Amino acid sequence: MKEVSVIVGGKAGDGINNAGAIIAQILNHLGYYVYIYTDYPSLIRGGHNFALIRAADIPVGAHNNRIDYLVALNQETINLHFPQCPDCTVVANADLVKSVHNGQTVSINTILKEETAPPITANSAMIGAFAKSAGIPWEIVSEVFRLHMPKAEENSRVARRAYDQIRTTRPISAIPGPAHSLLSGNEAIGLGLVAGGLSSYIAYPMTPASTILHFLAGNAERFGITVIHPENEIAVILMALGSAVAGAKTAIGTSGGGFCLMTEGLSFAAMAEIPIVIVVSQRTGPSTGLPTYTGQADLQFVLHAGQGEFPRFIVAPADPGEAYLWSAAAIRLSWKYQIPAFVLTDKTLSEGTYSLDINQIGDLPAPDPILWDGDGPYQRYRDTPSGVSPLAFPGGKDAIVKVNSYAHDESGITTEEAQLVTQMTEKRRKKEAKLRDELNLYPCVNIRGSTGATTALLCWGSVRNACDEVAARLGLRVIQPVVLSPFPEQQFSVACKGVQHLIAVEENATGQLAALAREYGTSIGATILKYDGRPFTPDELFVKVQEVMAP
Amino acid sequence: MTRNLITPVQNTWCPGCGNFAIQHTLKDVLSDLENEGKSLDDVVLVSGIGCHAKIADYLNINSVYAIHGRTVPVATGIKLANPRLTVVCCAGDGDAYAEGLDHLIFAAKRNVDITIIVHDNRVYGLTTGQYTPTSPLGFRGKSTPAGTTEYPFNPLELMLASGATYIARGYTKKMPQLTQLLRQGIIHKGFAFIDVLQICASFFNMTEYYGQRVYDLTNHNTGDFTKACAKVREWDYNRDTPIALGVFYEQTLPTFDDRNPVRDLPADERLHRIHDFFEVSK
Secondary structure, eight states: OOEEEEEEEEETTSOHHHHHHHHHHHHHHTTOEEEEEEEOOSSSSSSEEEEEEEEESSOOOSOOSOOSEEEESSHHHHHHHGGGOTTSEEEEETTTOOOOSSEEEEOHHHHHHHHTOOGGGHHHHHHHHHHHHTTOOHHHHHHHHHHHOTTHHHHHHHHHHHHHHOOOOSOOOOOSSOOOEEEEHHHHHHHHHHHTTOOEEEEOOOTTTHHHHHHHHHTHHHHTOEEEOOSSHHHHHHHHHHHHHTTOOEEEEEOHHHHHHHHHHHHHHHHHTOOEEEEEEEOBOSTTOBTTSOOOOOHHHHHHOSSSOOOOEEEOOSSHHHHHHHHHHHHHHHHHHTOEEEEEEEHHHHHOEEEEOGGGSOOOOOOOOOBOOSOSSOOTTOOOTTSOOOBOOTTSTTOOOEEESSOBOTTSOBOOOHHHHHHHHHHHHHHHHHHHHHHTTSOOEEEEESTTOSEEEEOOTTHHHHHHHHHHHHTOEEEEESEEESOOHHHHHHHTTTOSEEEEEESSSSOHHHHHHHHTTOOOOEEEEOOSSSOOOHHHHHHHHHHHHOO | OOOOSBOSSOOOSOTTOTHHHHHHHHHHHHHHHHHTTOOGGGEEEEEOSSGGGGHHHHBOSEEEEOOTTOHHHHHHHHHHHOTTSEEEEEEEHIIIIIITHHHHHHHHHHTOSOEEEEEEOSSBTTTTSBOOTTSOTTOOBTTBTTOOOSOOOOHHHHHHHHTOSEEEEEETTOHHHHHHHHHHHHHSSSOEEEEEEOOBTTTBOOHHHHHHHEEEOOSOOTTOHHHHHHHHTSOOSSSOOOEEEEEEEEOOOOOHHHHSOOOOOOHHHHHHHHHHHHHHTO
16 A cells, blocks of 8 residues: 555644645645544644544545654644654744754744735645645645635745745655545535435534534535524434424434433434434543543443333444445435434544545435325324334324324324233334345445455444454454444344454444344454544554454 | 314313313414414424323324423424424423423523413422422422422513513413413414413412412503513512513514524435535545
């Protein structure tokens, strides 16, 4: 694999994410697939921020330990990162960084003064300096500024000054091929929801789900949706359920703590058979935990949240392509079966940025909801062979729609009658059986890497990307269930066929997917767990996998 | 379609319960509206959990029998998704003032065009007699056998401070006036709040108390915020002062649903715009 990694660092408020995004676009236009990992503390200004851009000649979805370039807006960036990458080439801000080994500096202040440019353009100087140091043609830098930088002309002038002051010391060669779309996981989720027919998105801000709210609110008109930010997560889910009762396809998003507040609404959705899509983006817990760091510790919570027993659909995408496809599928399946559907993601995927080609994403079936045909008196909870009752909405002609959180009869009237309660419970159970059948048409479990290998890495969500790389190096199979509920037992057993040693890799302390797989009789040979809030790097995982494979 | 507005479901409210009065008043208001040309297909009732909430089973209209304290966000979601609908919440005082107080305040703040009727019997009935946020100081309930140690709050004052644009109080023993108050509240464009004093025949029968104190608001300027403030403070739900009934405040302001219109885009145009977004992300 041909690859290059760049860290750009500074203090919070320096616009490090934007600088990272522009550097990623430059490498994208140079023909590389890129991935951006952002690392920042939970504060607005001050503190250390960095973005790590990894570019390669094949798609990548994880950052690695090796760093080639360090772009430092301040001394702290050097202090923190240089010891980890003593071979890297440094480009630094001369105003704040005194001296560098193996690198060059430019004075941002001087450039800004000469160009009479505002401080907000400081990053552009560093980007220009980096580009020249890496021998990237000015035309590419200028094109990326034109396409992706507000006030492109002014920023371009600042970048050009720095570009002209620096010598090329470590060239990054171009790769033939087109530029791809660069999307974050949360943008892909938002776009997928829109593709699935979203009418309304309702959310209370919570990292790392907030950027779905920001993205959809900022593009509400463009995509023809309504976006509301209510008083708390309890209101979020209840408002969404009201919206769905009135016929609007509605999704909500939060992280673990916010989802805790939604569980009574979740259980209501299940009993009242109101479709809803819930995006849960995991961060390190318990409680407030590490708000801006990643984790995979909420799988068992999402599997079991809410009082009572009811079917739920849970999908955990590994990359933006899967996030896009399965978010759309979550809406459609939620409406077809009138059940809660979850898109379970994590900080790494939500806030990571990835190269994506819409023509390579593929397709999933797009079922429609089953609507009432207008015949006879309407019964909201009519028992049918599939358990799915045809939908009508208030405001429709001659349908009296009675939605109920109590145990109810087919008309939606409260009941405590034993036989009816049994019948209606079984009605809801039938929906799960039907959904399980339908999911046989979907690729619920991915088998990747060396598909015939007898040692396999078992993983879910964003961790799959690091697993892919390790598997490629060691000749292993990767088994990644995308759908986690209803558990795709058949497809999973096919995926495990011939495996003698199954190694579960998860970013939690207990092995939650391993526990789920064990419920279905899977024997887990070893677990590799990480729970410090940082995602696995392939290099780190490579070492750990070798350890557990050693005889 | 003229429909029978009462379902055949067996009614399980206690004899003498104030809920009957609210049910029949609401039925009469809806029936009148239907006679005036409104389709009841366009009406949705949202109830919480508690004795009051059984009204969802008893009235033969679209309904969401929701969960405790959450009528208002459900109603808000319905209204946002389909602004053509007339959305009425029936909530208990435990529902609206304890479990779901935040939602009530925010609905008033947003001036969302829904109506909330609070069945305020000042006691939890279905859970067999505990104090609520409007029970008087010293109320002896099962959870406070020695009497409550906190004052009630005044929901009308709270609603006035929060931005509700229609604020009224009725009493279940004054049905003609209650009919007028509910009708006006439902027709009002904006957030309409009606606190209905209701006796609980089993756990807090205030018939005699209210009978001695209630009077009708007359010569009151409902458009004057300052006068409304003074009037809602006359009775604080604790002291033994006269209790005014009627409309305290009414104002017309832009609504939340008007400011958040439903947007609609054909599916193929959406996909086209998604593809455009992928394109500009290159």
